[in-house]
Amino acid sequence: MCGRFALSIPVSDLPLPLQQHLSPEHRERYAPRDRIAPGEPLLVLRRDERDTSAALMLWGLIPSWSKDPGGGPRPFNARVETLDDKAMFRGAWRHRRCLIPASCFFEKGWRIRRVDHQPFWLAGLWERWLGADGSEIDSVTILTTTPNALIRPLHPRMPVVIPAGLEDGWMAAVDGAGLRALQPLLGCWDPTGWIRDRPADRDQLSLFESP
Template sequence: MCGRFALSIPVGDLPHPLRERMDAEHQRRYAPRELICPGEPVLALRRDQTGTEAALMLWGLIPSWSKDPTNGPRPINARSETVAEKASFRGAWRHRRCLIPASAFLEKGRRFRRVDGQPFWLAGLWERWLGSDGSEVDTCTILTTTPNVLVKPLHPRMPVTIPQGLEEAWMAPADGHQLRALEPLLNPWDPSGWRLEEPESLQGQLSLL
């Protein structure tokens, strides 16, 4: 699973497709975070009816058909192997895939990041819940897959990552063979170019995760 991640870089170092779509309000509210937890707002790149945009969403998906967003599970992760079958995810899998920037993800007090220190995309799905009073809540979940050799000693799941340059292909509405064409992106990613860290400054904070 992916239950904690970080986005601890300056706004100017965010991936260009996201940075160029952040308005003044997004930039004003942005702050680097060493630890992002479920239920908190996350920055994301998504596509809706008006095009590709930067957005803030709560981490923990509320299906659009849910009658009460305060009750029921709010999954922070979705298994990539079954995402097309589960009622909570299949609509978003077809039409509402998103990208969540991260500088690291965490498992059992350890931190995984790229060797070059660059941010990367976590693959996600998003939904918009509409209330009868006109209220809206945008939420998201992170896709997971089987672990590679770097992550496997610590956890049986790891987040799906999407290579830079494939942003629009990942987010474009798709069905049938178009969705099947995305399936290779859900496989375990190559661990070369990644490293496992145990930051001394986070040892006490992360030992309980």
Template sequence: MCGRYALSTPLIKLPPVLLNSMDQEHRSRYAPRDLIVPGEPLLACRTDQSGPEASLMLWGLIPGWLKDPSQGPRPFNARAETVADKPSFRASWRHRRCLIPASGFFEKGRIIRRIDRQPFWLAGLWERWLGSDGSEVDTCTVLTTVPNELVKPLHHRMPVLIPEGLEEAWMAAVDGHQLKAFEPLLGPWDSNGWEAVSNKDDGQLSLLSDLLT
């Protein structure tokens, strides 16, 4: 499960794929965030005909076929094992994969992060919901998988991560047998170079986290 994460990275230290795709408005509005939860807007990277594109999306995917988004669930996680078959995620899995930058994610009072404190990519899917009045809402969900040795004592699920250098391949629209190439990315990632530390040392972060526990 991934229901809380942080993007506390300064603008100039964001991954180049994301930073180079941000226009002036995105750059001027960007601010590091110590806690991001479902239902809130988040920064993501997706691709269009011209290449990578930074975008703001609501966390909690609304399927494009849903007539009334207020009546259905907005899943903030999608199981990697079944994402190709679930009606809510099937089309996004094939054509609308995205990347969500993070500096850490939270489980049971701990923040899981890279030891070198560099940001990383959560694997996501996105969807555009179109209202009858012409309104548009972009939403997303985070893919999850079985945990590695680091996360297993804390939770039975963890987010799928996309390694640096595979960003554009992940975001490219593919179908059929080409999707098989992503299967090695959907399992538990190597925990070497990662840590799970108590967030109690950060009073403000601890307070925010406790309010949502």
């Protein structure tokens, strides 16, 4: 599960593929965030029918076929084992994969981060909801998989992490053999170079608990 994470770094330290697609407005509005929760806007790197771009999306997937964006389930996580089976995720899994930058994520009061303090990519799926009045809502969910040795004592799920350098391959619109080629990225990732620790402000630990 991934229900809380942070992007607490300056804009100059964001992953280069994201920096290359930030608009002046994104750069002006960007601010480091120590706690990000479902229902809040996320900074996302995505590819649509036009090109690759940075975007702000609500965390909690709204299916494109939903009649009411305020009603019904809005999953903030999607299990990789059921992406092909659930109508809510099937189309996005094939054509709308995205990347969410993070500096750490939280589980049971623990902070999980890279030892070198570098940001990393969380794997996501995104959708665009279109209203009859012409309104648009872009939303996103984070993929989860079975835990590695670092996360297993805390929770039976963990977020999928996409290695740097594989951004284009992850976001490419593929089907069939192309999707099967992505399967190794959905499994339990190597915890070497990662650490879990406690946030410095122990009085604030409850703010980082996953729901």
